[in-house]
Amino acid sequence: MASTINDVGRLAGVSRQTVSRALNDPDSLHPTTLKKVMRAIRMLDYHPNITARNLANRSVRSIGLFMPFTVEQMRHNLFFPVISTSICQHCAENDFMFQLFTAAPEEEGFSGLFKKLYYQKKVGGLILALPSIKTRDIVELIGSRIPFVLIGRPAFDLELVHYVDVDNVQASYMATRHLLDLGHRSVALLSASPSLTLSEDLLAGFRKAYEDKGIPTGKAYVAHTDLTFGSARWEMEKLLDLTDPPTAVVSADDLLALGAVRAAEERGMSVPGNLSIVCATHNGWGDIAHPKFTYIATGYEQLGHLASNHMISSILKQDMPALRQILPVRLVECSSTAKCN
Template sequence: MAITIKDVAKYAEVSPATVSRVIADHPKISPKTKRRVRKVMEELGYYPNFQARNLVAQKSKAIGVIMENSTTLAFQNPFFPEVLRGISVSAHQSQYGLYLSTSATETEIYEEVVAMTQGKRVDGIILLYSKTGDKVMDYLLENDVPFSVVGRPYIQPEAISFVDNDNVEISKQVVHHLITLGHRNISFVGGASDFIVSADRLNGYKQGLKEAGIPFTANYVVTQEMMEGREKQAIQQLMEQENPPTAIVTHDDLVAYEVISYLEDLDIAVPSDVSIIGFNNHTLSSHLKPPLSTVDISIFDLGVEAANLVLEKIKDDKAAPRNIIVPATLIERGSCQNL
């Protein structure tokens, strides 16, 4: 015979209502009572029917996680499994599951977010990106859907809960680091210009040059749009300039891997011919030859905080938006040479 909530209440010497509140982790139930009830639940082998409870409470106990593109492409980037690991840890502590977007295009992603929120499949949303003119962010804001963002929102940051690194400041630090190594011809190979993180890192690069009194050279900047379909040619043009860069800052470690591969094809060695540094500190970066200098942006912590922020809004719709800046750390390895 199945164990019921009444059986737990009887053995724990409390009311069924108290057992129900313990299951819901109600703050008014004392820690001592919670421990006693949970111990009895474990001893009796009682498992709450969360699906039934959620139907009554009109809660899904799930968080929607939206990536910038399809899951097939996203999981090729080590950033996403690691940020999801952080989100999962926080969600698990609050007994929430995750609902991952599987759409491929911007239109499909938008339609899926509308369907999952209107259909009550999720109680809140985490956006793992921030880009200009994003219909999804506009929709969530206009419809008072609890959500948080990994990245600085392109609109109304004071009204949106988000977690981010100080990408402008850390990019400046990267440029200053290269300057202290003697470099002045410093290039920036960036991501898509409509993503806020790309814009912030490019902005920090420019500020770092300006603070050092080094003129900004537009020919030293290569964006994702410029490289699309002609990546090797773009790097070749960069390195065949009259004054080629002696150092390259890349938007992401994955971009650094690609650039290093193209440089090898051009018989340009790292770091003896050109120094290179990336962002995100992927696991593979320390195993390259030479090991890649990079910026550790604490990806796991970004995920934990993003989940905490959306859970705050889910549990209290009047909770004020919060912005969290997670520290980033420059890691010096063998891909940068002192001139």
């Protein structure tokens, strides 16, 4: 059906290897021959069979992104489109395929699944965007010599783990600090599930800000959400119903911030009049907020870019320097924060 390298060779009156060279190393061919071959390629509308090429090369020009979420969980996930699109574009530029996996983990953890994908040559390497990952999985992945990059700092600091992340500790610190500097003394942290590294980081920055200012943490609240609008709203409601409610909120992301605003508005409060809010991270949700959220700018697009760049490089060459990068963040002041009155 489809034409092969042999058909092209026959038509051009050369051997199959010459056709192969025309594709992979044109300079090694006599210009006249090259022209003949190219003409034959066009005439037959020949396209090299990547499967055969991969087999002969023992190479897999493909990277996978693994994000274990259900459709329901993805429904409000604006992190995903940014990350996957940025990886996808980077792959396209390097003639790599980009595969997506959203499967839930098997009961024995992720590594079985990853090993399978890699050993079956379905992917040459993996980018893992996991809410959390077990040490055992990591150790096993490293042991299997599977190339992988984590998006999100792992909870432990193994020498050989490659990862990129935004500086969540610093983000939380800057957010909290900003509020404390405005005179707030009772700040609430709207965090994620306590088991996540993200939550640990946010908490660390939160505490450090209080510490650096020498303010007692007696009225520093920490609430945990499942990163949905509904849970943020609910947690915020509980906080506002306290006898001594917080006057400001640091929220893990801007979807949570929207939940917090809703809770405040329902109680007749206004932002930033009665409640100040800073988003410790920022994705698309905040763009529709009113008033505009003061937030910590975290270049999520960068994450995908760095991860795929590292992944592709380390698939092509063996020797890549370790990727263990925490991206800097910066405060962007908008109008959801005000001095504490």
